[in-house]
Amino acid sequence: MTESTIAQLTTCYHCGEDCVSTTYKFEEKTFCCQGCESVYRILSENKLCSYYNYNDHPGATRQRIDKRFDYLDEPSIIKELIDYTDNEITTVTLYIPHIHCSSCIWLLEKLNKFNPAVHHCRIDFLKKQLNIKFDNQKLSLKGLVELLYDIGYEPVISLQDVIKKQNGADKDNLVAKIAVAGFCFGNVMLLSFPEYFGLSAYEQSFRHFFGWLNIAFCLPVVFYSGTGYFTSAWQNIRNKVMHIDFPLALGIAVLFGRTVIEILTKSGAGFADTLCGLVFFLLVGKFVQRKTYNHISFERDYRSFFPVAVQVIEGDAEKSVPLANLKVGQRIVIRHSEIIPADAILLKGEALIDFSFVTGESVPVNKTLGEIIYAGGRQTSEAIEMEVVKPVSQSYLTQLWNNEAFTSQQDNRMQTFNEKVSKYFTVVLLVIAFGCLAFWLPTDARRGLAAFTAVLIVACPCALALSTPFTMSAALSIFDRNLFYLKNTAVVEQLARIDTIVFDKTGTITTSGGNNITLNAVLRGHEKQLIYSTCANSNHPLSRMICRYLGSMAKLPVKEYTEMPGKGISAVIGTDNIRLGSGKFVFGHTEEDALSTRVHIMINEEYLGYFTFTQSYRQGLDKVGHLSPPYRLFLVSGDQNHEKKELLNVFEAGQMHFDQSPQQKLGFIQLLQQHRGKVMMVGDGLNDAGALKQSDLGIAVTDNVNNFSPGCDAILDGKSFGKLPAFLQFSKSTVRIIHCSFFISLTYNLIGLSYAVTGSLSPLIAAILMPVSTVTIISFTTIATHMAARRRGLQ
């Protein structure tokens, strides 16, 4: 037995965390905590230890234990959560973020070994969802969720389940439509070949048979697969805007009409082949454009991470109340790691609030009794009691969602290239078509009609309609590989048109967490405790970092505490006199190092040393700084301007705005937009949500895409922050590629038109031209996009 056994002895068998003590042992296995051990016990009692065979340490750490699912007894909440229920069976789909390996699938699909009331479990691994069917007479939803919690898979329960909605929304049978169109396309092609190769006089009887069959195959293509284009074209006419769907619908209608007439009058073979191919390729283009990320939600607002219900104290009893029914004046209990749902006054207990959801700053803040705590903070210490002072929707943070930017549907998004071009395209197309008709009509009416329809057929902007989807989907997959997730393909074009970029500071250009503090002093335990007790009183970021650095210890009572803003703090604890702060504050003269911030320590007039803070900005921030010019860069931060000096390398002094409230951030974006800026907002916390929504393009930066991120147009993984300039350039390249492919498709249209205007378009030429132009466009856009990506250094 070698190293691996030793390693296993010191790490938790269940979750892989280091074991601090050897207290938790069971069946020769060590565990880091009671929670992990109890999960193992449950599994081993049910003979499910194969869980540990598929992967090492598959479990989630369980170092805290507190059940808080009482709200799942509330019928109104249950009704919202479940998919289906009757007298016996209930089905529910739960989102479980911890699903990450094959062991998870193995265990969660064996839930009925724990409780026979569970009939059926199915995991969707990519969506991290568990679909469960259970007997509701023998097991309640609360019991089920507690069972999942007990085995280490706590579901995230939220009433505003956007992921479910997002995935459910696009069920317009597109796949079925493609299947029908493809089926008909294949058959029609087969039946049209004899016509193209020429039929001998002896085989003439087949001609009509094939013709009739072709019409039969065209019917489902036009009236089932192609209906979307007709309804969209009809809306275009009603709204008096020319979208690309209008010429497409016109093309489909003319193709179908001419095919039916030619076959019925036995005057020709018709264009059934071209028609089916056209609809099929168009629908494939639509399908490619519709890329969905199962695990990422772009539509979240505060409700999706606020708790579903909150414990309210009424008399002596606690009762869970759905968040929407929470009233001003009610007393609520917030337990460890719960989120404060509304602005409230702290009444009882020690509050240590982590506002990382809101500001991106992950160091918890100490709050004193009687202070108002804003909604969105997560309590990280013991249970506290609070009195609600504002309803949930009117709180400091959540009232942001009442802003116009959220309530009104935004139509001011930029027009895509396609939308711009198709307006002119349609007009030119109609002019040419009617021109032909007018030219031939006096001499040869038959030829005139032929030319008129042929123009509409040939100029049908199939290739044009395909160029954007295929370029964009290739671009999207490249962004995707570089950890930049876009909401939809239109975002690429918006990205290309940005000229102003606004950054948030904390969590966006700085990394959250990260140990960037060093102690240049030798401190004894008691001295550490003195410093900790002093700093725990301060909300200054540096004090909070010192507290975190020293780790939690017992807080001593502090007397004569004074904080000099921007300088330091002094306090008396027992008989000890403590001074912490800048050199000037501590010993009266300045001797500062420009590159780092120092906090000097003086206890009882004895100088002990100093803490050094180095800023941990995201990698590649300097590259982002080079974006200016041509881009204009701004910084809006909710923090004080402590770091202004360091940020001067990146931003100009006049373009940094500190101490901004969430509303002010939104207002700042509006101001830039009024000056005709195309504004991109890069932020991370809920306090940026308004600005992200108001901006022309909102990007949320996050260190884990499965974690919470506010509603936005794109999500950027923090690791790829430095690639932002490359992304911007690449988006410009893709727009250029779309322009090029537009000209290629125009060339094909012109070739076709030269046949069409004379009225001599044969079905064979149309049948060749359409697929050839389509294939050219698809391959051109795909290859060009990948080449452009490689040139920008993207994978």
Added chain:
Amino acid sequence: MNIIYFLIGCSVLLATLFLSAFFWAQRSGQNDDLYTPSVRILLDDEEEPLQK
């Protein structure tokens, strides 16, 4: 040559059969999750205790 009518009928029928098979698969949710089954197949079944 009349056999052509019969053969085309057969081919269309066969193709329709495939199309409806696809529809059935789509409707019964077989294409909803294309990843998990690939993992699930690698998990062993529980060894049944030998009886006798």
